[in-house]
Amino acid sequence: MMVSAREYSWPVVFSVALHGAIAVALLLVTRISFTPPRQIIQPLPINAVVISSQVLHAAQQAQEAQAAARAAESARAAAAVEAAKTLAAEQQRAAEEQSAAAQKAADAQRVEEAERAAAAQRVAEAQKAAEAQKAAEAQRAADAKRAAEQKARADREAELRRQLAEEEHVDAVEASPKRDQYVASLQNAIQHAWIRPPSARVGVDCMVEVTQVPGGAVTGARVTQCNGDAAVRQSIENAVYRASPLPDPPDPALFQRNFAFRFKPND
Amino acid sequence: MIKQLQFMAVIGFFLFCPRTWAEFVVEVTRGQEQAIPIAVVPFSSAEAAAASFDVAQLVSNDLARSGRFKPMDRKDIIDEPHIGANIAFDDWRRLNNDYIVVGQLLPQGEDRFGISFELYNVLNHQRLLGFQISSNRAGLRLASHQVADMVFEKIIGIRGAFSTHIAYISMVGAVPHRTYRLIVADADGENPHIVMQSNEPLMSPAWSPDGQSLAYVSFEDRLPSIYVQYLKTGERHQVSARAGVNQAPAWSPDGKKLALTLSTRDGNLDVYVLDLATQALTRITDDPGIDTEPQWSKDGRTLYFTSDRAGGPQIYSVGTSPGDRPRRLTFQGAYNARPRLSPDESTLAFVTQEDGAFRIATMDLKGHNDMQVLTKGRFDVSPSYAPNGAEIIYATRDRGRGVLAMVSSDGRVQERLVSSEGDVQEPAWSPF
Numbered sequence: 001m002m003v004s005a006r007e008y009s010w011p012v013v014f015s016v017a018l019h020g021a022i023a024v025a026l027l028l029v030t031r032i033s034f035t036p037p038r039q040i041i042q043p044l045p046i047n048a049v050v051i052s053s054q055v056l057h058a059a060q061q062a063q064e065a066q067a068a069a070r071a072a073e074s075a076r077a078a079a080a081v082e083a084a085k086t087l088a089a090e091q092q093r094a095a096e097e098q099s100a101a102a103q104k105a106a107d108a109q110r111v112e113e114a115e116r117a118a119a120a121q122r123v124a125e126a127q128k129a130a131e132a133q134k135a136a137e138a139q140r141a142a143d144a145k146r147a148a149e150q151k152a153r154a155d156r157e158a159e160l161r162r163q164l165a166e167e168e169h170v171d172a173v174e175a176s177p178k179r180d181q182y183v184a185s186l187q188n189a190i191q192h193a194w195i196r197p198p199s200a201r202v203g204v205d206c207m208v209e210v211t212q213v214p215g216g217a218v219t220g221a222r223v224t225q226c227n228g229d230a231a232v233r234q235s236i237e238n239a240v241y242r243a244s245p246l247p248d249p250p251d252p253a254l255f256q257r258n259f260a261f262r263f264k265p266n267d
Numbered sequence: 268m269i270k271q272l273q274f275m276a277v278i279g280f281f282l283f284c285p286r287t288w289a290e291f292v293v294e295v296t297r298g299q300e301q302a303i304p305i306a307v308v309p310f311s312s313a314e315a316a317a318a319s320f321d322v323a324q325l326v327s328n329d330l331a332r333s334g335r336f337k338p339m340d341r342k343d344i345i346d347e348p349h350i351g352a353n354i355a356f357d358d359w360r361r362l363n364n365d366y367i368v369v370g371q372l373l374p375q376g377e378d379r380f381g382i383s384f385e386l387y388n389v390l391n392h393q394r395l396l397g398f399q400i401s402s403n404r405a406g407l408r409l410a411s412h413q414v415a416d417m418v419f420e421k422i423i424g425i426r427g428a429f430s431t432h433i434a435y436i437s438m439v440g441a442v443p444h445r446t447y448r449l450i451v452a453d454a455d456g457e458n459p460h461i462v463m464q465s466n467e468p469l470m471s472p473a474w475s476p477d478g479q480s481l482a483y484v485s486f487e488d489r490l491p492s493i494y495v496q497y498l499k500t501g502e503r504h505q506v507s508a509r510a511g512v513n514q515a516p517a518w519s520p521d522g523k524k525l526a527l528t529l530s531t532r533d534g535n536l537d538v539y540v541l542d543l544a545t546q547a548l549t550r551i552t553d554d555p556g557i558d559t560e561p562q563w564s565k566d567g568r569t570l571y572f573t574s575d576r577a578g579g580p581q582i583y584s585v586g587t588s589p590g591d592r593p594r595r596l597t598f599q600g601a602y603n604a605r606p607r608l609s610p611d612e613s614t615l616a617f618v619t620q621e622d623g624a625f626r627i628a629t630m631d632l633k634g635h636n637d638m639q640v641l642t643k644g645r646f647d648v649s650p651s652y653a654p655n656g657a658e659i660i661y662a663t664r665d666r667g668r669g670v671l672a673m674v675s676s677d678g679r680v681q682e683r684l685v686s687s688e689g690d691v692q693e694p695a696w697s698p699f
Binding site for chain 2: 195197198199221229230231232234237238241242
């Protein structure tokens, strides 16, 4: 028996090598077919232009939810790879038993072990890749958030500084009669332009939002709150347009692009 | 006539966060009571000769007469768009127009015309109206008044009364050969039709609430009697020819009764209510003085009338249910007569005597009974409210001749209606 075994040593080696090759081929096939689709893990583009803190907060939450979803997806994909590998191995084992009945249990064992090791390695690799991806996404999300926060903070600061400067200046001109002068001139202009319909009686109280550009040209007039009828509303909007161009402020700092007029007949 | 307005400055100047409106608030508590500038562009008419009717001019005249509009002079209109798409808004705005009316008069077959028109706000380019009215040639005048009504209502916010009518008495000729006519015309005085003609006096025309009939006093039998005439057919009935005075008929709001003035044998005048269907008579006032010129409230429960029971003529009100005691309403001045209630029943118009002249005055019924004298003539009498309450028509004298005039109910606008001939008096404005 020993002699015969030695005589068959080459075919055995050949057979083992062949099985190994089949195992490698099978592994490659399963890896290709079970690669999770890429677009799912791809992070979605995040709009970094944030208008308000509320919007920002909502975006953050959405991002976090996305990251969590992606992690779960990766885990599911890894589990699927493992299951597929087990199945493939089983199939291979059956084929092996059929094609090489004479093959030694030890050889089969070795092949199986090598295979299992390879499978384990694949699983580990897949997990590692998923984790790396997750980490990268988290990083990206964090970066975007940080950038947005920085921008918002910078905006706020700039606005605050502007406002502060403006207020300081306005405070200064407020001490002078210039503001009263400006308001009076606006009042006068609009009052003269308002043709009162008969329904604009005492008790009518309407606000009109006015948009002007430097130079006083009215670019918009819209009645918001108003307890008057359609004729009253129309007469008010027309008054603002008729008064265009509105008088210049005595001090440019007093200019307001947007402001409101209140129409409240008192007689 | 524009009141000098004093402006109360009530100012709020607030600084808020930058993204909100109302950087500051300016309060406007007064407005100029001036006429609204509007351009009524001549309507295109492919066959102008066939139509030979100037819709735009009539609309323009109506709006001007209301005193609330200042239509652009026809000769200043250079560009003539006929549809909204062709309006160069900036140009019209530069000519200081707030609104523009454009339209077309199109023949639609045998004696059929279509008036299509659009109203735009020049300041914000908004289209406010777009309508087509179909009419035969005879109806073009009425259709044009309706265009004016719609424009007026859209901008002013109250219903236009240009397409309503007026009734009045016209007298032609010297006394022995004098002809009296009861005439119904368009609210602008045009298009007069003779309803009744007589060689004896006609007086006190009064519109039924549905605008289909007129009640009036006729002396055709030498004695005064009251007739009701249906305008469409001219058919008429004598409803009161009692001994003595039969005068000053006034329709109840349901059109079923007439309030009128009758006299007792000793010549005392009192107000009665006559049921037109049953001829049943109810006495409303019982006073030795003269009670006359009754006028109904809208709910039919109150009558306003003139009485001299306190000496001079003053205005009183009385309930129509039996036993109600009259209440005096006017206390300013020695002469207040011929009450007429505004359509919203907030105001009473009447004739008052001021500096020896008769003038039209109004009194706020809801507030402090403050009296406002609206006219400045020597002999302004017979006020009658337009159905929208915006104007009062009355009779006055111009160089010895009786003419009709109108005053806006706030006294701001006054005008005369030119009559072709004769003395005109006792105008009555129709309901809608």
